[in-house]
Amino acid sequence: MNGAESLVQTLADQGVDICFANPGTSEMHFLKALENPRMRSVLCLFEGVCTGAADGYYRMKGRPASTLLHLGPGLANGLANIHNAKRASSGMVNIVGEHSAAHLKYDPPLTSDIEGLARPLSHWVRRVGSSRAVAWDVAAAVEKASEHAGQIATLILPGDASWQEAGEPVVPPRAFSAPKAPEAARVEHVAQVLRSGESTLIVLAGHSTRGRAIELAGKLKAATGCRIATQFFSARIERGAGRVTLERIPYAVGQAVEYLKGFKHIITVETTEPIAFFSYPDKPSLLKSPGTSVHSLVEIGEDGVAGLEMLVEAVGATNTPALLQQPADAAPPAGALGPASIAQALAAALPEHCILVDESLTTGRETMGLTVGAAPHDLINNMGGSIGYGTPVATGAALACPERRVFCMVGDGSAMYTIQSLWTQAREGLNVTTIIFANNSYAILKAEYANMGAGEPGERALAMIDIDRPRIDWLAMAKSMGVPAVAVDTAEAFHKAMADSVNEAGPCLIEVRL
Incomplete structure (x- = not known):
């Protein structure tokens, strides 16, 4: 088994069974290894499609995909959508081909600082040192990408580490840890805010905009009279008839300021306080009113469902039914487009x-x-x-x-x-x-x-x-x-x-x- 075969086998063993690929010469042994029936390989004609597709896959599947990118320029072509994925907390494992160690000393045309390109948009970067280290490094990359919230892991694979004998894969023990619930004192503080009866907005993001989390948020709204919303952009929201409706903080600064000015308190769940997308002359970056207090219930990376469960119990809303969205008029429109x-x-x-x-x-x-x-x-x-x-x-x-x-x-x-x-x-x-x-x-x-x-x-x-x-x-x-x-x-x-x-x-x- 060579290093490339060890890599693909380890990816599959760790639960990564799809690779969005745009290969080049240095990755031909990896390309051969992708014939493994446990790995689905998807050809993309531009690296930005590879990394964007890995982002979309994670958002819906909840587990990382891998990409195959060709040296530094291939990684550079994919960076814009790696940036978007990082902001969405989408985990992915980027495999970036590299020249063999013996060839790099001659400074061939495609040589670049791959680590320097990868580091600003990756949570984890590693260069494979030998074919026998491939499996260990790949397993470490998958574990990092699979964290809560998802992380960007970038593994640089020299050509000789692909074609040399690797032996049987040796991987570190998987140290999976569930996301932590917020501290009880923080939950009680937020519960006191809701009990005060003062105007309050709960802003949800991350994993808390779907499933059990939005149902719990709906209970809080029904029981306390608070309102619930998302930032203007969210990684994924479950919405529509029969679900709890989340309001949306407007994009335009003036509209957002107007929307938020009526709230005495803003409670954040897996997000930060609302900020403007850009800076504008004579307009604020922070969108809340000067007298508004911001309270963090669940930090990014913590368990949103657990935090909302604790808050629902603290305010006595466990048996309160959430208010659900009614179906809209489904009649097709007529006339001009607008x-x-x-x-x-x-x-x-x-x-x-x-x-x-x-x-x-x-x-x-x-x-x-x-x-x-x-x-x-x-x-x-x-x-x-x-x-x-x-x-x-x-x-x-x-x-x-x-x-x-x-x-x-x-x-x-x-x-x-x-x-x-x-x-x-x-x-x-x-x-x-x-x-x-x-x-x-x-x-x-x-x-x-x-x-x-x-x-x-x-x-x-x-x-x-x-x-x-x-x-x-x-x-x-x-x-x-x-x-x-x-x-x-x-x-x-x-x-x-x-x-x-x-x-x-x-x-x-x-x-x-x-």
């Missing part, structure tokens, strides 16, 4: 238990609040803000949950960063409906231009924002990668295209012409 009709079309077309990946930076900003009464579904947002995350994350989510339809809403500017995802979706036969909102510009930047107080954009500034010369032919783009596509320009046609996609296996693309 935020309201797009939201209505979504609410009517989303099937039960689908996955909605949102990277519609302008079109979807107002519509998501109008879809809370749709059929039960999971919503995934971009936590890190680096655009080009949507289509890769949708790809990984579809591989994690092949029985569920994935809808990916993305602006045309964002989609061009990682459009290669369509090819992987076609190759793997994934049930992904990609919705491109085509306004032929980076529309979000027009709004931010005004927010920044930069004045009226001139011809040259607008040329850096508009992407209509030439216009992107989304139907041809999809067809070239084996994905059926249709263009729509009315609410009726948009709803029909989404509903039709649910009944067809495999990927498709809908261009929404705005």
